[in-house]
Amino acid sequence: MPSTFLLILAFLLPITPLYGQPTTTPPTTPQAPTPAVPAGVAGLLTQIERAVLAQDKPAYMALVVPEAGPLGDQVFRTEQGRWADDWVKNRVEVYKLKATPAEPGRGIQGSGPDRFVCRLKTTWKLPTSKRTRSTEFDAVFVRTEAGAWLYAGEAWCTAEHPATATFAGARVKFNPADAVVAKTASIAGAAMPEVRAHVDDFLGVKPTVVQEIKLYRSLAHLQHSIWLSYTEPLGGWNEPGEAIKVLVTPDSVRDIRGYLAHEYAHVATFVHGPNATDAPWWLLEGIAELASANYRPGATEARQRTIADWAAQDQLAPWEAIAPFPLKPEDEQYDRHVYTQGEDMLAWQTEQFGAQARNAFVASVCKGDSLDVASTKAFGKPWAAIDASWRNAAALLVKPEPENAP
Numbered sequence: 001m002p003s004t005f006l007l008i009l010a011f012l013l014p015i016t017p018l019y020g021q022p023t024t025t026p027p028t029t030p031q032a033p034t035p036a037v038p039a040g041v042a043g044l045l046t047q048i049e050r051a052v053l054a055q056d057k058p059a060y061m062a063l064v065v066p067e068a069g070p071l072g073d074q075v076f077r078t079e080q081g082r083w084a085d086d087w088v089k090n091r092v093e094v095y096k097l098k099a100t101p102a103e104p105g106r107g108i109q110g111s112g113p114d115r116f117v118c119r120l121k122t123t124w125k126l127p128t129s130k131r132t133r134s135t136e137f138d139a140v141f142v143r144t145e146a147g148a149w150l151y152a153g154e155a156w157c158t159a160e161h162p163a164t165a166t167f168a169g170a171r172v173k174f175n176p177a178d179a180v181v182a183k184t185a186s187i188a189g190a191a192m193p194e195v196r197a198h199v200d201d202f203l204g205v206k207p208t209v210v211q212e213i214k215l216y217r218s219l220a221h222l223q224h225s226i227w228l229s230y231t232e233p234l235g236g237w238n239e240p241g242e243a244i245k246v247l248v249t250p251d252s253v254r255d256i257r258g259y260l261a262h263e264y265a266h267v268a269t270f271v272h273g274p275n276a277t278d279a280p281w282w283l284l285e286g287i288a289e290l291a292s293a294n295y296r297p298g299a300t301e302a303r304q305r306t307i308a309d310w311a312a313q314d315q316l317a318p319w320e321a322i323a324p325f326p327l328k329p330e331d332e333q334y335d336r337h338v339y340t341q342g343e344d345m346l347a348w349q350t351e352q353f354g355a356q357a358r359n360a361f362v363a364s365v366c367k368g369d370s371l372d373v374a375s376t377k378a379f380g381k382p383w384a385a386i387d388a389s390w391r392n393a394a395a396l397l398v399k400p401e402p403e404n405a406p
């Protein structure tokens, strides 16, 4: 349907009796008609605010589009479930939604009788945080056959990259109003067949899901989409069943293949089993870094220099310190170690035992085995021996004197 027609529809909506609130004081000066927020959507926003503040996940999830059916969105529903889990765990004391009717174009489908597109501003604050945060994005609400309005998330434009005999497919969701984002979306979609083939081959798996990718222009928007309690800076995100989320910045546009390969490596790692997200954080980030290293020029040399420096200064992290996500406050000095030390351990395992054994080790941990059981199965040695050999190798990187050579 052409977007011009939808814009006309959006303009006409306020004159229907279902929409808008009557005003008791007529305006003193003539004003252009402003599209109103449908009463059903205004009521829904209040219900959402109450559910979040009351930490009532079932009530909230009943206000979000279902997993399946004509209005269904399984990926969004999965993301929203984890988003709600966060505010059940980390109470929010301020949560306000404000919808301003929008007239989208440039590829985003506009409002209609059963669809309302708006600029949605969210303001929130946790008791543990000093400041109130906010973000704004184009959002969409849809009406069911029974007449109930539901929240459907961002009003994305969707670019489909269909499956082929060798490619399981990708779906890129983005806001086309921003030219840089639109260009990134097209580059990202075109790169996915190559990125998937490389990572699948590297990790020895073949996920069959049509991979969704969502592009964000602001850090606050990306953080808000993950958890209301999320405050750490980040460039990308993926959890089982969720979209690959990428923050569009000059860096990520330039290195989009590296970003996609890292996040898609998480997708490919999670197929090993339901315990994959309980695997040590360094292992999940380490394998994602290693699987994407070929797209990041100079990454391997930079990693080796860093490991050599850390080893020389006795700054390598204990594995337990870099296992939990997020790190414990007392271990925050190790945030780079999660990625760099994790990648180095897996790279060393590859050199010593081969890619197949390394992948068996990763799969075993993701299936719920301890590091000790997994390393005994994959390498024939307990974890303590693997750790000691790796630390020796790291120390030799900076002490290449002949007497220290093996």
Ligand SMILES: [Zn+2]
Binding pocket: 262, 263, 266, 284, 285, 288
């Ligand atoms: Zn990651």
